[in-house]
Amino acid sequence: MKINVTHIAKLANLPLSHEEKQKFEKQLEETLSYVENLKEIDTKDVEPTSQVTGLENVTREDAASPSLTQEEALSNTKSIHNGFVKVTAILEQ
Amino acid sequence: MNLNQLTITEAKKGLKKKKFSSVDLTNACLEQIKKYDKHINAYISVTEEKSLKQAEKADQKLAQGDNSPLLGIPLSIKDNFSTRGVRTTASSKVLDEYIPPYNATVVSRLLDAGMVMLGKTNMDAWAHGSSTETSDFGTTKNPWNINHLPGGSSGGAAASVASYETIAAIGSETAGSIRQPASWCGVVGLKPTYGRVSRYGVIAMASSLDSPGPITRTVEDSALILEVLAGKDENDATTSEKTTATYSKNLNKDISGITIGISDDYFQGVDEEVKQAIMDTYKPFEKLGAKIKKIKLFDPKYAIAVYTILQRSEVSSNLARYDGIRYGHDRSFFGDEAKRRIMLGTYTLSSGYYDAYYKKAQQVRTLIIKDFEKSFGEVDIIIAPTSPTTALPVGASKDQSMFGELADMLVEPSSIAGLPGINVPAGFSKNRLPIGMQIIGPQFSEELILNIAHKYEQETPWHTTKLDINL
Numbered sequence: 001m002k003i004n005v006t007h008i009a010k011l012a013n014l015p016l017s018h019e020e021k022q023k024f025e026k027q028l029e030e031t032l033s034y035v036e037n038l039k040e041i042d043t044k045d046v047e048p049t050s051q052v053t054g055l056e057n058v059t060r061e062d063a064a065s066p067s068l069t070q071e072e073a074l075s076n077t078k079s080i081h082n083g084f085v086k087v088t089a090i091l092e093q
Numbered sequence: 094m095n096l097n098q099l100t101i102t103e104a105k106k107g108l109k110k111k112k113f114s115s116v117d118l119t120n121a122c123l124e125q126i127k128k129y130d131k132h133i134n135a136y137i138s139v140t141e142e143k144s145l146k147q148a149e150k151a152d153q154k155l156a157q158g159d160n161s162p163l164l165g166i167p168l169s170i171k172d173n174f175s176t177r178g179v180r181t182t183a184s185s186k187v188l189d190e191y192i193p194p195y196n197a198t199v200v201s202r203l204l205d206a207g208m209v210m211l212g213k214t215n216m217d218a219w220a221h222g223s224s225t226e227t228s229d230f231g232t233t234k235n236p237w238n239i240n241h242l243p244g245g246s247s248g249g250a251a252a253s254v255a256s257y258e259t260i261a262a263i264g265s266e267t268a269g270s271i272r273q274p275a276s277w278c279g280v281v282g283l284k285p286t287y288g289r290v291s292r293y294g295v296i297a298m299a300s301s302l303d304s305p306g307p308i309t310r311t312v313e314d315s316a317l318i319l320e321v322l323a324g325k326d327e328n329d330a331t332t333s334e335k336t337t338a339t340y341s342k343n344l345n346k347d348i349s350g351i352t353i354g355i356s357d358d359y360f361q362g363v364d365e366e367v368k369q370a371i372m373d374t375y376k377p378f379e380k381l382g383a384k385i386k387k388i389k390l391f392d393p394k395y396a397i398a399v400y401t402i403l404q405r406s407e408v409s410s411n412l413a414r415y416d417g418i419r420y421g422h423d424r425s426f427f428g429d430e431a432k433r434r435i436m437l438g439t440y441t442l443s444s445g446y447y448d449a450y451y452k453k454a455q456q457v458r459t460l461i462i463k464d465f466e467k468s469f470g471e472v473d474i475i476i477a478p479t480s481p482t483t484a485l486p487v488g489a490s491k492d493q494s495m496f497g498e499l500a501d502m503l504v505e506p507s508s509i510a511g512l513p514g515i516n517v518p519a520g521f522s523k524n525r526l527p528i529g530m531q532i533i534g535p536q537f538s539e540e541l542i543l544n545i546a547h548k549y550e551q552e553t554p555w556h557t558t559k560l561d562i563n564l
Contacts, residue, residue, distance in 0.1 A: 003440055012409060012439040013416075014432055015425050027494040028437055031405075034495055035398040038453050041460065048455030049462060051301050051331065052511030052536075053288040058330040072194040076420030085419055 003028050096121035097257045098559070101166055101314040104260055108155055108165050115155065115165030118260070119148040119209050122167045126211070126258045129562060134233045135243075135253040137172050138180055139212035147209040154207065162321055164207030169259040171250050172213040173220055174200050174305070175294035179210075183296045184228040185218040187415050187426040197294025198326045199263060199305050206321040211259050215249030218428050219412065220265065220298045222246055223273055223497035224490040227430040232487060235278060236560055237526055241484040244274030244500070250308045251278035255560060261318060262308040267299045268400050268508035269501030271306050275516040276479035276529025279560070281546070282308045283315045284504075286536050287511035288333045290319075291326035299407035302508055311556055312517065312547040316340035319539060338540045344547035349382020351545070354472030356390040359503050363481045370520035370528040371478050377552040378476075383545075386472055391464040395457060396506035397498045402441050402454035403509070409438025433494055462510045465535075474545060475533045477503055479516045483526035507533045517546045518555035527555075 005025045009016045016024070070083050079086040096118050099107065107113050123141055130136055144167065151165035170176060173183045175193035177200075182188045196204070204210075217227040225233040225248030233248040235241040236256035243252040247264030251274035254262050264271045266284040275282025283306045290305045297303065307318035323337040360368055375385050412435050417423030427435070441450035468475065480500060490496040498505070507514050512533055519530035532549075534542040550556050 005436070008436045008440050008443070011443060012435050013413075013424055014427070014435060016432070020432070024433060024436060027433055027492075028440070031401065031433070031437055031494050034498070035401050035450070035454075037395060038398045038402075038457055041395060041457055043453060043456035043460070046456040046459050048452055049458040050455060052462065053331050053333065055288070055331065055333070060327065068194055075194050076191055077418075079418075087418055 003032070095257065097125045097260070099260060100310045101163070101261055101317050102311070104166055115148040115151040115209060116145060118165065119144050119167050119211070122211055122259050125256070129256055130258060132234060132239055133236055133252050133256050133258070134231050135214055135249040135256060135258055136169065136212045137182060137184065137215050137230050137249070140179055140210060143179070144209050144211050151207055151209060159207070161205070161207035162317060163203060165209060166207070167209045167211050167260050168203065169211050169214045169250060169253040169262045170200065171216055171247050171262070171264045173216060173265060173296040174263065175296070176200055176210070176213065179213065181213065181296070182230070183219050184216045184230055185426070185428065185431065186229045187421045189229070189422070191421050193294070195294060198291035198328060199322055200294065202321050203263070214247070214253050214262060217246035217248070217430070219296070219408070219431050220246040220267060220270055221408070221430045221434055221497070222490065223269060223500040225249060226490045227428060229428055234487065235484045236562060237279060237484070241486055241526060242277065242489060244277035244480070244484065246270040247308060248274045251275050251280055251282065254278070254280045254308050254310060256562060261310070261314050263305065263318070264308045265295055265303060265305045266508065267302045267304070267404065269497070269504040271308060272479050272504050272514055272516040272529070272531055273501055275308055277484040277527065279518045279527025279529070279555070280308055280310060281312055281315050281518070281556070282306070282516040283319060283543070284508070284514050285319060285323065285539055286513045288331045289513070289537065289539065290322045291329040291332050293326055293328035297411040299404045300411060301403065301407060312515070312543055312550050313341060313344055315515065316344060316543045333537070335537055340540055340543050343540055343544055346544050347382070348545055348548050351474070352384045352386050352472045353378055354386055354388040354468055354475040356388050356475070356477065358390050358392050359477035363478050364483065366522045367478045367480070367482065367528050371476070371530055374476065374519055374530055374549065377549060381548050381552065388468050388471055388475070390468060390475070391461050391506065393502050393506050396461060396509055397502055399454045399457045399461065399509055400505040401498055402450050403458070405434050405438035406442050406451050407438065408434045409442060458509050461506055465507070465510045465512060469535045474538070474542060477531055477533070479503060479529035479531040483522045483528055504531065512536060513539050513542055515542050515546050517550055519553070520555060
């Protein structure tokens with residue numbers, strides 16, 4: 001199995017050097033070789049399991065309750081403007 | 094008597110009888126940390142000042158007759174639990190300055206129960222691994238032999254208990270991260286049923302598997318902590334409404350007549366010494382009146398594949414939030430292991446590959462669950478080696494992208510099925526490294542597996558074997 005590391009790194013938003021790409025390509029292919037054995041198992045008509053609790057439709061009343069203050073919520077943010085998180089522009093004017 | 098070597102049960106008695114104070118107990122642990130942690134590296138942060146304040150407060154409450162279950166007991170907390178006002182790194186440089194503005198539910202419950210928090214323990218970065226060697230804060234060393242690894246990802250937690258740098262610890266397990274380090278460090282580690290203990294405020298790894306739990310010196314201590322942690326939490330929709338038991342009250346129940354399952358599939362590729370130690374457990378179990386029955390279980394090698402796909406996929410989604418904008422550093426700060434896992438998960442979830450990997454893994458997960466259900470029709474519990482080996486030497490995981498999965502081969506099937514399991518010490522190798530046995534039960538059978546683990550522990554000398562740290 002060949003992995004296109006450049007494409008995957010772009011999807012995952014990970015900055016990688018050329019050396020890293022080469023190293024990871026080999027390691028990722030090695031990991032994939034370990035999971036190939038699933039093909040040996042017949043899963044025709046088997047339902048997939050996404051969670052094991054058996055709980056369904058867990059809801060709560062849609063009511064406001066105390067939460068973090070704006071100051072607390074921004075306490076780890078490096079770039080703040082007027083009480084908001086400041087980000088670089090993503091849209092052109 | 095060294096106060097830092099006490100169990101929770103012993104410490105509670107001593108505090109009640111006013112033989113010593115919580116400040117004495119806390120100071121004894123802090124002294125041990127000062128003396129040994131430069132060699133062990135179990136802690137990333139030690140909160141001495143805060144710890145002593147909490148201990149003083151606990152002493153005042155004790156004087157007023159407060160009966161809170163963990164009042165004045167020092168505990169260490171794995172560094173992936175959010176602790177309000179105390180740095181929480183998940184052992185990654187991405188979060189090396191992150192100070193959470195809120196507590197994980199587990200932490201709030203422990204504080205309400207009166208614990209004294211000693212500090213935050215080292216782990217594999219983001220809990221990715223079974224060695225602590227992927228930590229950005231240096232490897233933790235095994236207190237039984239510092240040239241060996243403590244296991245992981247809760248390696249710091251297990252080492253802090255084994256080295257007497259705390260009375261007990263809180264860890265978390267996705268597939269092996271409590272049981273395997275407990276096994277390698279010779280302590281008790283309980284992975285509760287998925288949904289028994291809240292995940293709220295735990296830095297998420299694989300959300301369909303993550304289970305917080307205690308690492309302790311005895312099974313009784315494990316039960317005492319689980320009583321505090323277990324139960325429904327409004328902030329985690331996957332927590333169960335099922336009532337929680339008073340786990341510590343039923344430890345001595347007679348276990349004669351129970352049937353214990355063992356499977357040859359769980360002895361494949363296991364070290365001879367470990368195999369022998371597990372077979373040596375049959376005698377004490379039979380003495381207690383239990384029957385040993387051979388069963389056939391789904392080959393654990395398929396569980397490795399299922400776990401690898403599900404875990405990487407969930408990791409790629411959970412770690413997408415670390416963009417350096419709201420908190421933490423940007424994505425260039427991830428270590429190699431996190432990068433590998435994020436990329437593999439991105440790949441297995443990507444268009445064209447989803448059915449072949451993620452969906453296939455979820456289908457095999459169903460088969461593994463059904464296989465356990467069938468087995469629990471024939472036997473009450475299953476025992477097996479926790480890890481195929483004793484603690485491996487420092488450096489063993491380097492550049493091994495499947496190290497964790499192979500070390501955790503025997504715990505991954507039950508984790509995938511959401512079952513509870515406990516590691517109990519079951520002997521030592523010739524070179525004096527601990528060997529662990531795991532007891533696995535059906536969903537929400539914590540009361541039963543703690544009962545059986547306690548009865549076994551009382552029949553064997555392993556938990557009373559004191560470690561003589563010699564550095």
